[in-house]
Amino acid sequence: MKQNRTLAWIVFGIGAAYFVLPLLATVLFSLSIRKSGYTLDAYANVFSDPRFQSTFGFSLWIGLCTIVVGLSIVVPAAYYVRLRAPHLRPVIEFVTLLPLIIPAIVLVFGYVRFYNSSSWLPLTNSNFGTATLLTLAYVALGLPYMYRAVDTGLRTIDVQTLTEAATIMGANQFQVITQVIFPNIIVAVLSGAFLTLAIVIGEFTIASLLGVQVFGVYMENIGANRAFEPAALSIISFVLTWGAMGMIAFLGRFAPKTAPRT
Amino acid sequence: MTSVGSIAEKAAGPVDTGPAVATQPSPLPFLRGVRIGDVLAIAPFAVFAVLFLLLPMSYLLIQAFQAQDGSFTLNNIAGLATPRIASAFWYSIRISAASAVLGAVVGLLMALAIIRGGLPGWIGNIVMTFSGVASNFAGIPLAFAFLATLGRVGLITVLARQLFGIDLYRSGFNLLSFWGLTLTYLYFQIPLMILIIAPAIHGMKKEWNEAAATLGATKWQFWRYVGLPVLWPNLLGTLSLLFANAFGAVATAYALSTSAFNIVPILLFAQIRGDVLGDRGLGAALALGMVVITALANVIYLIVRVRSERWLK
Numbered sequence: 001m002k003q004n005r006t007l008a009w010i011v012f013g014i015g016a017a018y019f020v021l022p023l024l025a026t027v028l029f030s031l032s033i034r035k036s037g038y039t040l041d042a043y044a045n046v047f048s049d050p051r052f053q054s055t056f057g058f059s060l061w062i063g064l065c066t067i068v069v070g071l072s073i074v075v076p077a078a079y080y081v082r083l084r085a086p087h088l089r090p091v092i093e094f095v096t097l098l099p100l101i102i103p104a105i106v107l108v109f110g111y112v113r114f115y116n117s118s119s120w121l122p123l124t125n126s127n128f129g130t131a132t133l134l135t136l137a138y139v140a141l142g143l144p145y146m147y148r149a150v151d152t153g154l155r156t157i158d159v160q161t162l163t164e165a166a167t168i169m170g171a172n173q174f175q176v177i178t179q180v181i182f183p184n185i186i187v188a189v190l191s192g193a194f195l196t197l198a199i200v201i202g203e204f205t206i207a208s209l210l211g212v213q214v215f216g217v218y219m220e221n222i223g224a225n226r227a228f229e230p231a232a233l234s235i236i237s238f239v240l241t242w243g244a245m246g247m248i249a250f251l252g253r254f255a256p257k258t259a260p261r262t
Numbered sequence: 263m264t265s266v267g268s269i270a271e272k273a274a275g276p277v278d279t280g281p282a283v284a285t286q287p288s289p290l291p292f293l294r295g296v297r298i299g300d301v302l303a304i305a306p307f308a309v310f311a312v313l314f315l316l317l318p319m320s321y322l323l324i325q326a327f328q329a330q331d332g333s334f335t336l337n338n339i340a341g342l343a344t345p346r347i348a349s350a351f352w353y354s355i356r357i358s359a360a361s362a363v364l365g366a367v368v369g370l371l372m373a374l375a376i377i378r379g380g381l382p383g384w385i386g387n388i389v390m391t392f393s394g395v396a397s398n399f400a401g402i403p404l405a406f407a408f409l410a411t412l413g414r415v416g417l418i419t420v421l422a423r424q425l426f427g428i429d430l431y432r433s434g435f436n437l438l439s440f441w442g443l444t445l446t447y448l449y450f451q452i453p454l455m456i457l458i459i460a461p462a463i464h465g466m467k468k469e470w471n472e473a474a475a476t477l478g479a480t481k482w483q484f485w486r487y488v489g490l491p492v493l494w495p496n497l498l499g500t501l502s503l504l505f506a507n508a509f510g511a512v513a514t515a516y517a518l519s520t521s522a523f524n525i526v527p528i529l530l531f532a533q534i535r536g537d538v539l540g541d542r543g544l545g546a547a548l549a550l551g552m553v554v555i556t557a558l559a560n561v562i563y564l565i566v567r568v569r570s571e572r573w574l575k
Contacts, residue, residue, distance in 0.1 A: 008379020012389075015372045015452070019396060022407045022449070025417035029410035077307035084300055095311045101560045102319060103510025105527050106549045109534050110318030113325065113546075136314050173303065198398050204513040209534050216513070219402045223517055227415075230406040237403035238395070245394045 023238065030231035042232040051218055059215035062131065063200045066138040067193045070146045073139065075189070078150045079181055083159050096147040099140045108137060108206040130210050137206045142196035149195070153188025154181075156255070187255045191248045198244035202237050319553075325546035338547035347529070347539075347548065354509055354526040355555070357440060361447035362504035366497060368448070369455025377463045390460065393453035400450045405517035408446045412437045438522040443515055451504050458503070462496040499566035506559040510552070526552055 031038035033045075046052050081089050099107065111133055115123040123129035159181065166180045182189070204216035219237075223230045329335040342348065376386040411418050414431060422428045436442055466489065474484040490497075512527035520528075530552065532538045533545040 005380040008375035008381050011371050011375040011379070012381060012385065015368065015375075015389075018452075019392065019449070021418065022411040025411035026407040029417050073306045073310050076303035080300055080303040085304075088304075092307070095307075095315065097560075097564075098315050100506070101553065101557045102315075103512075103527065103552055103556055105510065105512050105530050105534075106322070106552055107315075107318070109530065109545070109549050110322045111314075112534055114318040114321045136310070139310065140314055173300075177303070195398075202401055202403060204402050204517070205531070209531070216402055219406075220513075220517055223402065223406055223409075231410040234403040234406035234410065238399055238407075241398050242395045245391070245398065248394075249391065 023235075026231045026234050030228060030235055033228040042228040043236075046222075046229050046232050046236070051213075055213055055215045055218040058213070059201050062135055062138065062214060063197045065135045066142060066200055067196055069135060070139045070142055070196060071150075071189060071193070074143070074146045074150050075182060075185075076177055078147060078154055079159065079177055082151070082154050083163060092147075096143050099143050104137075104141060104203075104205050105209075107140060108209045111137060112209060124210070130212055134207055134210050134212050134214075137210075138196070138200045138203065141199060141203070141206075142192075145195045145199070146192045149188050149192030150185060153185030153255075156188075157181075157184045187251050190251050194244045194247045194251075198241050201240060201244075322546045322549050325543055326550040328543055328546075330543070335543070338541075338543040339550075341541065341544045342547055342551055347526075347544075350524050350526045350529045351551065351555075353440075353524050357443055357447070357523075357525060358505045358508040360440075360444045361451050361508045362501050364444065365448050365451025365455050365504050366501045369452045370459055370493075370497065372452065373456045373459050373463050377460060378466075389456065393456045396453040397450050397457060400511065401513035402517045404446065404449055405514050408437060408442075408449070409518065412442070412445075438519045443518065443523060446514060446518065447508050447511070451508065454504060454507065455500055458500045459493070459496060462493055466492060495566040495569045499563040502559040502562040502566075506556040506563075509556055509559070 028038075030042050031040065033039060033042045077092060081092050112124070113119075115121055115129075115133055117125050123133045162180050162184065163176055166176045171180065202216045202219065203214070204220055207214040208217050208220065219230070219233050222233060326338050327334055327336070329337065342351070372389065375381060376389050408416075410416055412430070412435075413419065414437075416437070419430050422430055437446070470488055470492075471484060474488055479487070510527060512525075512531055515523045515525060516528055516531065526548065529538075530545070530548050533548060537545065539545055539548070
């Protein structure tokens with residue numbers, strides 16, 4: 001047993017070194033923009049860059065739109081499948097897994113070809129159209145996680161009884177979903193939302209190919225032109241990802257612990 | 263289970279088409295009129311799936327088999343065998359395999375260390391939380407971190423030279439190389455492995471060790487005949503998932519260097535940007551080739567996941 005534990009410590013130590021060293025090095029690198037001593041200048045440069053502010057704000061906005069659109073697609077469908085059409089479950093689950101099978105770059109390739117300026121629905125013609133297309137691409141990226149989160153949430157509540165109770169009291173189906181089901185799975189929904197946000201906020205490939213100036217594209221741009229600011233951006237992104245994951249862990253404490261009833 | 267919902271389920275059961283259900287009268291009076299709601303509930307999802315997943319992908323699929331004049335051809339698929347594209351596929355497959363295998367092995371060892379190695383519980387918690395973050399820390403910021411660490415002017419490169427007189431780049435290391443990229447990919451591959459394999463390791467019961475020990479098995483025999491066979495489907499499945507994960511990644515490699523890596527996603531990136539292949543059909547075939555490979559990897563994952571769930575309940 002003793003030998004076992006020593007081995008475990010060694011494995012953990014090597015792993016910890018691999019994961020901590022790049023972070024540590026990046027932090028130090030981001031602080032050493034001046035020849036003498038450590039400063040936060042690289043961070044100041046980033047935060048005061050108007051393009052940082054505009055692209056980051058825009059990415060947040062796209063992320064929020066992605067979450068809202070994603071939820072309004074996923075919640076009713078997952079509810080419907082659970083309550084009325086369990087036989088459709090394999091089909092829906094297969095569709096939600098498609099974005100894991102199709103690489104993001106292939107997805108955007110399909111969009112560029114299918115929605116280009118000479119197509120039946122030329123979404124890439126206007127800024128608004130491209131932003132819409134980007135949002136929908138992100139909805140597709142987040143679909144596997146969003147659906148899983150919502151479905152897990154639905155499993156912990158008694159969808160059937162809640163629906164019956166609400167229907168008897170005169171609620172229509174829209175009201176059942178928005179005012180009864182949704183508030184009951186809000187914790188699961190928010191977890192899915194934060195995960196989506198973490199994926200979307202620094203995304204580069206799709207945005208770059210659609211030609212939308214978002215945070216990921218800005219970062220790539222800075223990487224090609226500056227030395228120390230990219231390291232600062234890397235640390236900022238890491239902190240953001242940590243924040244999103246921390247929110248998910250925090251929300252997990254409020255998730256209902258009751259056994260599934262259906 | 264004799265409640266309204268299950269009756270409704272049965273009523274809807276045999277009828278497969280959504281819209282047809284809507285027009286049928288409900289068996290229970292107060293459910294009448296809810297049917298139209300059913301259609302509205304599934305409609306946004308269906309419309310999205312058709313417009314933004316199925317149609318664009320089918321369009322690419324068709325183009326992969328279309329000549330410039332629109333007629334059917336297999337030339338595009340045959341074009342994948344040209345040296346430039348074939349070597350990109352080969353490089354991509356090797357890099358994905360290397361990062362998947364290394365990620366799986368290291369991730370498994372780390373998961374075993376924190377779960378069964380007798381380390382304090384708080385270390386396990388930290389590792390799991392960190393894995394959640396690191397598995398999502400990919401793309402541009404990850405490339406920046408590794409450039410700042412192991413690039414030509416990266417901190418470790420400089421420190422190694424100043425403190426120990428070791429010139430990493432003179433002695434054969436290069437971040438912009440096969441192993442450099444693999445090392446970078448491992449930063450999200452290992453955590454992903456830990457996240458996926460940890461529940462399986464938790465599922466291995468203490469009684470199995472005791473039963474094997476009672477029968478006189480050594481620790482090696484336990485792992486050889488009990489532990490690994492139980493984990494094996496999970497390992498294989500996760501391996502294929504990690505493979506697909508690396509195979510589709512483009513941003514990390516692109517931010518490390520726009521030209522150093524001859525991998526398929528970067529070639530496809532350049533093709534979408536500026537038609538570098540000079541052939542629209544060939545571009546579509548390239549995308550099709552990528553999907554076929556990631557689909558294969560994912561199918562393996564899904565099949566073995568179903569099989570492995572038998573033991574780990």
